Amino acid sequence: xxxxxxxxxxxxNISVVFGGLVAVNDVSFTIxxxxxxxxIGPNGAGKTTFFNVLTGLYQPxxxxxxxxxDNITGRxxxxxxxxxxxxxxxxxxxxxxxxAQENVMVAMHSKMKAGVWAxxxxxxxxxxxxxxxREFAQELLDFVGIGKTTHEYARNLSYGDQRRLEVxxxxxxxxxxxxxxxxxxxxxxxxxxxxxxxxxxxxxERGVSVLLIEHDMSVVMQVSERITxxxxxQKIAEGSPSEIKNNPRVIEAYLGKSGSxxxxxxx
Amino acid sequence: xxxxxxxxxxxxxxNSNKKWAIGFLTVVLAIYAxxxxxxxxxxxxxxxxxxxxxxxxSMGEIMxxxxxxxxxxxxxxxxxxxxxxxxxxWALGGYVAGWLMSGQFDQWQINFFGNPPAGLPxxxxxxxxxxxxxxxxxxxxxxxxxxxxxxxxKSDYLALVTLGFGEIIPQIxxxxxxxxxxxxxxxxxxxxxxxxxxxxxxxFGPFQLADKFLIYASLAGxxxxxxxxxxxxxxxxxxxxIREDELAASMMGVPLMRTKLASYAVxxxxxxxxxxxxxxxxxxxxxxxxxxxxxIIILSMVVLGGMGNVWGVxxxxxxxxxxxxxxxxxxxxxxxxxxxxxxxxxxxxxxxxGVLLILMMLYRREGFLxxxxxxxxxxEEEFSDVAVVTDxxxxxxxxxxxxx
Ligand SMILES: Nc1ncnc2c1ncn2[C@@H]1O[C@H](COP(=O)(O)OP(=O)(O)OP(=O)(O)O)[C@@H](O)[C@H]1O
Ligand SMILES: [Mg+2]
Numbered sequence: 001x002x003x004x005x006x007x008x009x010x011x012x013n014i015s016v017v018f019g020g021l022v023a024v025n026d027v028s029f030t031i032x033x034x035x036x037x038x039x040i041g042p043n044g045a046g047k048t049t050f051f052n053v054l055t056g057l058y059q060p061x062x063x064x065x066x067x068x069x070d071n072i073t074g075r076x077x078x079x080x081x082x083x084x085x086x087x088x089x090x091x092x093x094x095x096x097x098x099x100a101q102e103n104v105m106v107a108m109h110s111k112m113k114a115g116v117w118a119x120x121x122x123x124x125x126x127x128x129x130x131x132x133x134r135e136f137a138q139e140l141l142d143f144v145g146i147g148k149t150t151h152e153y154a155r156n157l158s159y160g161d162q163r164r165l166e167v168x169x170x171x172x173x174x175x176x177x178x179x180x181x182x183x184x185x186x187x188x189x190x191x192x193x194x195x196x197x198x199x200x201x202x203x204x205e206r207g208v209s210v211l212l213i214e215h216d217m218s219v220v221m222q223v224s225e226r227i228t229x230x231x232x233x234q235k236i237a238e239g240s241p242s243e244i245k246n247n248p249r250v251i252e253a254y255l256g257k258s259g260s261x262x263x264x265x266x267x
Numbered sequence: 268x269x270x271x272x273x274x275x276x277x278x279x280x281x282n283s284n285k286k287w288a289i290g291f292l293t294v295v296l297a298i299y300a301x302x303x304x305x306x307x308x309x310x311x312x313x314x315x316x317x318x319x320x321x322x323x324x325s326m327g328e329i330m331x332x333x334x335x336x337x338x339x340x341x342x343x344x345x346x347x348x349x350x351x352x353x354x355x356x357w358a359l360g361g362y363v364a365g366w367l368m369s370g371q372f373d374q375w376q377i378n379f380f381g382n383p384p385a386g387l388p389x390x391x392x393x394x395x396x397x398x399x400x401x402x403x404x405x406x407x408x409x410x411x412x413x414x415x416x417x418x419x420x421k422s423d424y425l426a427l428v429t430l431g432f433g434e435i436i437p438q439i440x441x442x443x444x445x446x447x448x449x450x451x452x453x454x455x456x457x458x459x460x461x462x463x464x465x466x467x468x469x470x471f472g473p474f475q476l477a478d479k480f481l482i483y484a485s486l487a488g489x490x491x492x493x494x495x496x497x498x499x500x501x502x503x504x505x506x507x508x509i510r511e512d513e514l515a516a517s518m519m520g521v522p523l524m525r526t527k528l529a530s531y532a533v534x535x536x537x538x539x540x541x542x543x544x545x546x547x548x549x550x551x552x553x554x555x556x557x558x559x560x561x562x563i564i565i566l567s568m569v570v571l572g573g574m575g576n577v578w579g580v581x582x583x584x585x586x587x588x589x590x591x592x593x594x595x596x597x598x599x600x601x602x603x604x605x606x607x608x609x610x611x612x613x614x615x616x617x618x619x620x621g622v623l624l625i626l627m628m629l630y631r632r633e634g635f636l637x638x639x640x641x642x643x644x645x646x647e648e649e650f651s652d653v654a655v656v657t658d659x660x661x662x663x664x665x666x667x668x669x670x671x
Binding site for chain 1: 492493507511514517520522529
C-alpha cells in the first residue's frame, strides 16, 4: 500500500454472487486510517454491493472483512455499525416520519442506556443522557449545515438537506469510518464544489476516515488520496488520482463501454 | 410547501399532550361524578337512558379497551409489526385473574391479601394489585416466547403466526378442563366468580361500578403515560425507526430482534393487565369471549385512531368499543322498532370492523388522527387549513417513488 498508516478497514478477496451474476469478483481493498479514498466505476459495477458487504448487509460469497483488526464478516449489521462503521445510502433512507433530531438520535441508540423503566419515570440519569444526546444531535446538524431543521420531519426536508441529514445521522454513531454512497447525487455544481471541503472537514474535525462512492469525477479527483476502480465486479485499477486519470483500462471502462455515461459523469 | 411543513418542537408536543390529558381526566371524572352522585337520585327515565346508552359496565370496558389498544399500538403503531392475535394476551391475562382470584383451584387454600367470598376460602385469592402485576409479567413472558422465534420472519409470516397464536390460546382454554385429570380452565363453563376487587380496605363488587370504572380509567391513564414517555425516549425512537425503515435502523446500530421483542413484551403486558381488569369487571373468565373478532376490533382501534398516535388511538378505542358494546345494540333496536324488522345488529360487528379496516387500509392508512397531523395542527396555529396538511401527506408517496 502506498500509505504507511495501518488499514482501519481491510477487505480481502471479496466475491458476491447473485444467482448467476458475479456482482463483486475477488476484490481486495483497504482504507488506511485517516484517509479519504474513493470507489468509482460505471453503473452496475458492484460498488453499492461492495458497501453492503462491508456493512454486513450482504454476506460475501467468499472473502473476509477486517475492521479495526477484527474479522467482522458475518457479524450482525447493528453490531458492525455500532462498532464504528457508518454509512449513508445511495437512495436516501431516512426515518421520514421522525424529526431531523430524532433521526440523528436513533443512531446514538447503541451508546445510550435508558430502558423502559428509566424512560418512563425519567430518572436523573435518563434526563442527562437525553439532554446530552440532543446536544450532540444539534452539534452534528450544525456541522452538516442544517442546524435549523432540528424539529422538522425528515421527509419534509429538501433533497440536499436529506443527504446532509444522512451524514449527520451516520456521524452520530461516532464512527471511525464513514462510507458515503454517491453523496453528491442531485447536488448542483456549487454544492458539489462545497462538498469537497466538507469531506475534508469530516476528517479534520470529526476524525473519521472516508470511503466515497462518487460519479462526479471533479469531486473524486480533488478529494481522494487513492482511488479504486471497479468494472463489472472486478477491480481494474487502483492508485492516486493522477494515475487513475491516465490509466488506459479506466478510460476504456468509462468511454469504451459506456461512453454516454462518461460524458454525463466526468464533468 | 416547505413553509407549511414544519413539525412541532418538543415543547409544543408536550403542550398538546397536556391538553389531551386534561381532557381525558375531565371526561373520566365527569363520568364518575355523574354516576356516583347524580344517577342514584335521578328520575327513572334518566336512569334508564344512561343504563341503555352509557352504562358503567360499558364505560369500564371502554377504559380496558383503551389500555389494550394502546398496548397493541406499541407493537403495530410504534414498531410497525402486524399482530393479528392480540386477543391471546387478553385471554392469558384473564386466566391469570381466573386462577389467582377465585375458587378455581379448590384443592388449595391460599389467601395473600386477597378477597375470597364470605365463607368460601378455598382456591387461590391474591391481592388485585399483585394479580395485575403477575398478569402483566406472565403475558410479557408469553410475548417473548411467541416473539423470539417469529420476529425474524417477514411481516406477512409474522401476521400468520400471530393469527395462529390468537386462535390456539383460546382453544387451549376451551379444552383445558381436563389436562391429565387437572382442571386448568374449567372449559366452556369458564371460571366464575372472580373475586371482588379489594383496595385499601374497600371492596368493589358488582354494585360499586362507578368506583371500578375509576380503577380501570386509572389503568388506562397509566398506559397513556407509559406510551407517551416511551415514545419520547431511546426505545420509542428505535421502534419508530424500525417502523420507518428496518434496514436503515439496523445500519444505525439498532438491534432489530431485541428492540422488536421489547415492543412485543410491552404490548403483551398491557394485554395481560387488560385481561385481569376485564375479568374483575365482569366477575368471570369465559373462553368464548376471546375470539378472533377481538383481535380485529383492537387492531381497528389502532388503525382508525392513526397508528402510533396515542391520542388518536384513545379516540379510536373509545368510539369502537362503544359501538361494539352499546351502539350496535341500541341503534339496532331503534332501527328494528322503526322498521318492524328483527335484525340482529350486534352479530354484524365483525363485518363492520372488517370492512372498516379494509377501507382504512385502502383510503386512509394514516388514520384519522395521525401523529404528524396532530403535531402540525397543535403547533402551527396559522395552519388551520387541514387540506394543506393532507396534501402534504399525499406528496410523500410521490417522494418515495422518486428515491427508490
Ligand atoms: N440484491 C441483489 N440481487 C440481485 N442482484 C443484485 C442485487 N444487488 C445488486 N445486484 C446486481 O449487482 C450488480 C451491481 O450492482 P450495484 O448496485 O452494486 O452497482 P453500483 O456499482 O452501485 O451501480 P450504480 O452506480 O448504478 O449505483 C448489478 O448488476 C445489480 O443489478
Ligand atoms: Mg450504487
